[in-house]
Amino acid sequence: MLALLRRGPMYGYQLRVAFEETTGGTWPLNIGQVYTTLSRLERDGLAVALPESETGQRPYSITDAGRADLDAWFTTPVQRGERPRDELAIKLALALTTAGVDVPRVIQAQRSATMRALQEYTRLKNRTATPTDLSWLLVLDAMIFQAEAEVRWLDHCETTVVRHARTTPPTETGAEEPAKERAR
Template sequence: MSIRHGLLALLQRGPMHGYQLRATFVASTGGTWPLNIGQVYTTLTRLERDALVRALPESEGQRPYEITEAGRAEVGAWFATPVERGERPRDELAVKLALAITTPGVDVAAVVQGQRTATMRAMQEYTRLKRGADGELPWRLVLDAMVFQAEAELRWLDHCESTLLRHAAGSLAVAPATPEVARERA
């Protein structure tokens, strides 16, 4: 998600100044996406430059912004467009396991098990947080996404573990025989 579209979506609710936008954004995402106030004001400047928002007169030392019709059209198009999964983000865990497999002396099974334990703990925490999120639908949906991602990671770790076991068993079965073993088999 771009901060640009997130701020436009929030401004559809009504005019807000930067600190309100930041607080509302963080609250709407359950704090899972911390937002720096500098990012908010930089983004507002660009949105104003692109005529997607306009600054209102200063009030109580704060300058509120409101969304323009062009901004409404932009955020409407964003909501209507599915999220592309084209470019694969870097997955630190996948890279870590790939490197563990190819690095001598690394106990890959221990790496997998350590990650499985951490992911299970995280999933339990998300589930606990869900119980306390009564009436907060946006936060519950964010937590649901986090639970589903953790579940998918656990399934993937199970897959990695079974693949590693099959690979190790296959490597032993097709290991080239030494000349002595070849003579004994003959």
Template sequence: MSIRHGLLALLERGPMHGYQLRAAFEASVGGTWALNIGQVYTTLSRLERDDFVRPRPEGEGGQRPYEITESGRAELSRWFSTPLERTDRPRDELAIKLALAMTTPGVDVTAVVQSQRTAGVRALQEYTRLKTRPSDQDDLSWRLVLDSLIFQCEAEIRWLDHCETTILRHRPGPVAPAGAPVEERERNRR
């Protein structure tokens, strides 16, 4: 997600200063993305430079709120109406890690896969636990973020299962049946 567009969306609600923006951003994503206050102010400076926001007079506490401009509203509207391309998303560090593990001597790729799968299952359990907590209807944005995290974990676990099967299929030596425990598959691989 673009932090600049996130801040513009928050400023569409009304003027806010940096600490308010950080708190509102983190609340909107259910605390799943911690935002550094320095990042907020750096982004605000760039948004001001690009004429997407403008500062307002300082408040009583010495904080300077910002408000969105018409140019900022147009940019925000463009962002909301433009679908994300797969190439716009950050590189998949896990895919890169596994690709490098495959070609790095001494790395047990299956252990890397298993470690990641275990972490993914734990995260999935935690997200599912969070989903069972009672919430009010106003928490819909957090529920959607949580659903996204659950779907991403499920997809990652399925992909890791596929990776392990593919790795075992392409390694020399006997391979245990597909339903065999990981330990047996590893023992047969050696």
């Protein structure tokens, strides 16, 4: 929100539209979330509410403290440990340790979905290749690279699962015992 407010004063709906235009709608914002964020920014002295317009909308403006905070955010690298949990990695870990789950099928279903998304991102990129859409093109590139990396990782998972199945003898019940149990 601060980066958008740096462009000039805006009210909530304008901020939501500007954010979605800038990111190509890849992370849609709930208008309530926008106003909650504006309230926090105002509470923290990073933005200030301006008088209501004639139409009843209250624009917000970035403060000097907000500019400093934004500059610090832009120059601070994103730490890998601060990223959200990876639902796919968790799903595969649980699939591997849950009896009766066809892990190769889980991997293949995800690979198919990721490939469809990759094709869609590539199609969008080819349709949006104008210099004025640079921010959207970079967001698309990030999505393409992440999808390509996910496909490579899924290929690796599939190979590892197959290799592990060939080298691990089944337990008496016919299911593989967890790695922790084998290590004891």
